[in-house]
Amino acid sequence: MTAAPLLDVRNLKKSYSIGRSGLFSKRSLKVLHDVSFSVAPGEVLGLVGESGSGKSTIGRAILRLIDSQSDVMRFDGQDLNSISPVRMRSLRKQMQIIFQDPYASLDPRKTIRAVLSEALDAHGLHKGAARVPRLIELVTLVGLDPSFLDRRPHEFSGGQRQRIGIARALAVEPSFIVCDEAVSALDVSIQAQVLNLLADLRAKTGVSLLFISHDLSVVRYISDRVMVLYLGRVMEVGPADQVHFSPKHPYTAALVSAEPSLHRENRRIRLTGEIPSPLALPSGCIFRSRCPYAQPACAETVPPLQTVGDQHQSACLRTDIL
Amino acid sequence: MMSVRNFHKRMILPSLFLAALIIIPFAAPLITADDPVKIAVRYRLAAPDLEHWLGRDEFGRDRLARVLYGGQVSLTVAFVATTIACIIGTFFGLVGAYFRGPSEFVTSRLSDIVLCFPPILLALLVVTLFGPGSVTLVAVLSVLYFPTFARITFSEALRVTSLDFVEASRALGTPSYRIVLGTVLPNIAGPLSVQYSLTAAAAITIESGLSFLGLGVVPPAPSWGQMIRGARQFMNQDPLGIMIPCAALVLTIFAINFFCDRLRDTLDPKGASGSSMDEVSKPKAQADAPTIKDPDVVAVINKLRLETAHFGTPAVIEDVSLILRANQCTALVGESGSGKSLSSLALMGLLPGAIRQVGGTLQLRRKSDEVVDLGFLDARTLEDIRGNDIAMIFQEPMTSLNPIHKISDQMIEAITAHRPMSRSDARAHAIALLKRVGMNDAERRIDSYPDQMSGGMRQRVMIGMALSCEPRLLIADEPTTALDVTIQAEIIELLQTLRQDQGNGLSLLFISHNLGVVADIADRVAVMYSGLIVEEGPAAQILRDPHHPYTRALIESMPSSHEELNSARGDRLPAISGTPPLPSARPSGCTFRDRCPIALPACADIRPALYPSADGERAVRCLRAPEAPAGVMNHQTEAA
């Protein structure tokens, strides 16, 4: 992207300390290794990867819901690494999150009115007489009936709850939303409704999304660009259709081919072995233990992200195969 | 979810009971004019009379007055101490949980330490130093109990703060104090109030115990413990003297416990209504002798109907019929709650306690070629069939294996349950099975515990175990839904090869909500919607050319069916509106009608049957399908 990015992240790292091996030394588990990316205003960046690849960690790290280390983390021109807590709190108006589990993401004790009002109160928006019209506007925006305002979450279906979660995120008119597996828990027919809603909102409000999912075809549909993650490292990043239809990294290729599909011919690329434990990662290319094209050289160096096409980068030593 | 009205109704009795027992002692001056400490030795141990309803004690004091005023002391000490403990403990717990760090350490360690002292001993220790008395008691009891409150608050608050909705509040920028007070505290109020009642009961017990030892409330002030102590020497002459304070004490504690139990049940509806594990009600008489003519057919489900055990509730499964053939994979697809799992559990005789089979037959051809109806078998025969003739694998590989037994033990028991075999032979067989399902190093890994394996590996173990007795029918209920795509592809492939290798012609019933997976594996597909099969036939035909609008909608709403669409290009997915109805809210006529894009007025009147096609290969439950008989909605057809 040539325009100034809305979000710019360089070398994001995160590790968790777990248990202890000896009496004193703590073991640490690295879940993100130098992840760099940017999101342009109005852009949807898709993030795919299998479980444990660190997708949610990235989302939460950007929103500063968990601690992390990075060389650069700028949002809308402000440095998130050095921002004061007070400034951060007001910046939260611009960055929001939608969660995966529609049942855990709403407080069972609060009415929808209370849920949405909390969002507005946090930033002193639409006080007094302006409040009710705004609440009605919000629920209508996500396709719900204003009469739902005084109901509690347990009276709603999963799809309706997810819409409420979206309304909560939209309440503060953010310019950026992290959608963490926002449609994964929904049945296909409901998933299509919510995807359409997100597509409409993006057209209407120009919001940027970081769309996290393990489902490649969903990500391809909703995103402009897609970033593929494996065990906390970026494997490939590029325009959605290119990554999906002509992947340049063996892992992406395997992922696409493993995706069950009604119409594509079965041209599955076999992966061998299991996803390695994050405690015992292979040297060199992290995908080496399952890669069908691995060579001795792959154990030596960590492949850097190399440009393989227009806005398209891949982290594989072997540019000859795909 | 428990409704508010229901909540109140269940709490009325215990609340009244408890309130009465608390109020009565404090209403003492209204009940008796006697002084609880006035001694009248002349009347010692006098029997009850009109003025002194409960008689007099060993010093001639009025017993009614003593019980009532004694109650005041006991209750005050207990509730004041509990309240102090609760407030301090909750504060520490919340601070510890929300801000973590050193306060977390203090909270959890402190309660570990206090828990090491039997409460009454700690109380005695303090009494030794400070001498007995109510104030000492209150102080000791509060110190004793606040760590428990801190601990409970801490762990509950930790659970709540990790929930998405608290994270959402943080993401919104709501200030910490508002999150703690407005979101976390209300969500832990339940367990806290239960702990409050428990503690109050324990405090009363300790107070009266100490007073009983003569180390609690200082005489002559009355207290129940003291009254028991005093009456003990005279219990031969005067049994009433000991019964009255005992009864008062027990009743009060009982009232608190009762209240607390109810509260716990109401707050956590899970524990309250359990259904028995094994009482499966069955239709009484067997209708017809089961027959399956076609030797290729392994099982036949015919017009299966399941209802919940509550009287007058609608059927959760209305009409499911399926023929399962050897060497064939039948897929059952549909959205959540459509009844896929229940249909398959019925085949295993594994229906949950709350669900009854009220109609239809479930016939199975056993390996011995004997045909049985699964709905009419005794428990023993069912046990012989499960795992042997029919086997099942489940969705959640993480929880489907017992975490505390080794893989080897769990596989061996599955084998020896049906085959007379020595343990070592069974073990060798189990290792062979694990190799067959693609586990490297099976000899070593068979001795690991489930937690040492990844989800994909556990699912392989489950598959190996299911195949251990070479069943004719294998039911797989969403076996890959919990797995990553690459692992899912491996498991599907494994199931395919196993099916082809199995000598006796395995029939596979594959349950899934993912049509892509179904396309990979199934020979035939049955689509379920709201307790009914709405379309059934050869997989390739149905997925290429669905005749039911619901099947079509399922296929169309998958983004993978539209590789040309992209939201960035302003495209929308073809989606149907609405959600599947609950069994209790199914519309009249066609159950799909309020979501159906091509519904006609007639669809509201006629509940379509499963209309077979001319060649008998497929069937559709839709009035507008090509298979529907011409006359079925003759008068309305023009309306289209």
Next chain:
Amino acid sequence: MLAFISRRMAAAVAMLLVIGTIIFSLLIIVPGDPAELLLSTGGGSASAEAIANLRVNMGLDKPVLTQYVTFLYNTARLDFGTSIVDNGSISSVIALRLPRTLEIIIAGTIFALLLAIPAGTAAGLRAGGKFDITASAINALLTSIPGFVLGTLFIFFFAQVLGWLPAGGYVAFATNPMQHLQMLVLPALTVGLHLATIVFRMTRASVLEMRGHDWVRTAVAKGLRRKRVVRRHILYNALGPIITVVGLQLGILLGSTVLVEFIYNWPGLSGLLVSAVEQRDYPTVRAVILTVAAIFIGINLVIDILSSLLDPRIRLQ
């Protein structure tokens, strides 16, 4: 496994140390002179000479740090000093009485486990059934009766009204085994019933929970006999939580033994404790409480190790 055990042992020792420190510092943080405080009775204070004697006796005249180190050192050697009242060795009194208390507790625990685990299992397997409702109701009532009330009522019925068993007292087993056992019945029953209510509740809840787990469904789907499913896949899994709770409840149990022994005139630790409290014999009280805490920690250590044997997840972390 060895690492696990040694870690737990280290934690237990650390805990003992902390508890010793707390008990020690109670004397320091008491406002005023502890010796004076201990000898004061109601309003009147004791003679200066008596106070000075006590100070020397308890070592209160030395610097705090010296006192602390001496206290820890002596305690580690199981030397609890001498009683303020009769100057006898506290350690030997405890050695004499501790086994008697343990006898009641062990007898009571065995009774409780034998009664409550089968009953709780049956109730949990058929939650909502007749047996469950009856047993849970009885349990709720029993839970509401404090140990000393139960003991008093037992004496009233079994000793006074029915005359079946002695009302209390103690005869050494060596002197008269039959009579010893007769006298043991009521105290053990009292302590045991109390524990049984807790074990019943826990067993029922735990069985109810385990029953709903997916692996039970897997076990049934394998075609295992019902008995085996209950034993291997429900009860065996429930055992861990049950013994953990029993371990924690033993603290309360040890406490209620104090009252039970007092009621039945059973000369265990409690008689010693109660009279020591009455006479404000702080060193003795302190020694008894340390002993009880040590027993409690010891039992929980054993239980930790037991449950790690039952559940590989604890071992593997």
